[in-house]
Amino acid sequence: MNLRLKSKLTKYLEENQISSVLNDSKWERLFELLREIEGALDFQRKDLDEPEPDESYWDGDLYHVMGEWQRIEWLNIRALVSESKGALLQPVVTDRTDLLIQALEKAGTPFERLKDGVRIWGYLRPGVSPQWANT
Template sequence: MSNKKDYKEKIMSIVQSKGLYSMMNNTKWRELKNGVAELSFCPPFVIKTVDEEETAYHQFDEDVSWHGDWGLYLDNYLGGDMYATPFYAVEYIKVRPRYTKQRGRLISDEVIDETKDFLSILEKYGIPFEELSGTFVIYGYRG
């Protein structure tokens, strides 16, 4: 059995044992990625997979100074080549369609905000989400 097949079986087993139900499918994930490709920058995000514990890293409630690597050319995955996560393993993704751009030591950072455009993408493709203080949570699975 291949590692990919073993991993998918592990994920499906966890989904079943936790009583989770699917909120997204491959089509919806692809639509989200295609919509993000139309933005002026790829918004930063964090992913929590079904098989990992939630940590402080997953809180993601403040603006950051980096863009997200959405792996726009990888079908069925979120993230770039090295850190790609298969759609079926995503419990949730948290997206902040804003980032800070440093302007100097004496001048406060500029906030670049694509919230309206990102929200339009979610609505256009009917992607279910929750917004928590400027962070959009898109669930692959819920309990």
């Protein structure tokens, strides 16, 4: 991140009283470990300067969500992946939650449990209090 963008981000964080949860090292370590299991996960990303994403939009490609992590407000990771087995057959749902939790714990990344995965917080806005699963 260049100095101009970093300065702009710092100003935005200060003006909105937003506190950081993860630093660059934590994000790097997390993404390194997620690369090992990425084909088994879906991702949903919310950046600081963007509106809430559509709840139905998930991306199975880690490379689409891992850039510019300094802007990530939160990252949802879904560990229940549905695989189509054809038009007439019910999809098979694979639960990779244990694999995901192991990677998060190995990376030392705090997370919040969701119904079908986890949420990694990059930043917290005033009034946001996650229910940490591993602190």
